[in-house]
Amino acid sequence: MEFQWQALTGGILVGLSAVLLFMSMRKIAGISGMIKQVLSNKGNGSDRWWPLVFIGSLMLGTWIYSILFSVESSLREGYPKELLIASGLLVGFGTYIGKGCTSGHGVCGIGRLSKRSIVATIVFMLCAVITVAVMGALS
Amino acid sequence: MKKLITALICGTLFGFGLAMSEMIDPDKVQGFLDIFGDWDPTLAWVMGGALLVSIPGFALLLSKEDKAHIKQGVIDSKLLVGSALFGIGWGLSGYCPGPALSVAPLIITELLWFLVPLVVAMVVAGAIFGREQD
Secondary structure (H helix, E strand, C coil): CCHHHHHHHHHHHHHHHHHHHHHCCCCCHHHHHHHHHHHCCCCCCCHHHHHHHHHHHHHHHHHHHHHHCCCCCCCCCCCHHHHHHHHHHHHHHHHHHHHCCHHHHHHHHHHHCCHHHHHHHHHHHHHHHHHHHHHHCCC | CHHHHHHHHHHHHHHHHHHHCCCCCCHHHHHHHHCCCCHHHHHHHHHHHHHHHHHHHHHCCCCHHHHHHHHHHCHHHHHHHHHHHHHHHHHHHCHHHHHHHHHCCHHHHHHHHHHHHHHHHHHHHHHHHHHCCC
């Protein structure tokens, strides 16, 4: 496998962010959990607002990167709407009841050596691989 | 206020990292998942890089009580079914929540067709299953 420094460095930054957030706030950098918390509209002061700030800052970070190194040209547009809708529904519902996504279970959960998260990550990776294989076979 | 500044710094770092690693590119993600087809293993380095930091980081930061609590976690049907549904959804579009939100302002027309259903499904799931605490 070829060495991919850019992907590795990006991953290291994501890991640093997760560790920093836990170190200073004892919070888990799980994005689906943050959306859940924003939607629940509960809590007071910074406890209520930090997930929204984090989500806005995700956009800011990607935007800063896109200004420094152009990425727009490589981004996909015009993907079939029915696939996007089905995907959004499954991701929303699945991460709600499974309590986590790539960040919460994948990066933080495995980072914490949680059995639940290791199993969750294996299951969602397998299902995603099968889905892409089936789509490939059908197209 | 300190918490909000921390969230700002960590969120920006996270979003910058996702963009740098190309996780925000759904074609790249689907290429990574396409192991039986034209497999592009690049994104394995992203997970590798993140775990390179998060495993030792959490090992240092977690207290004994934290570790005991994590060990008590139960693998139940909700975890399995939820993760399976999430995986299918992830494969269908190449978007998972973090990258989708990060890249949303750059390609908002495509992303709204993903993010609006995602929010609707979470609200529905919340109504059905209630709001449990982890």
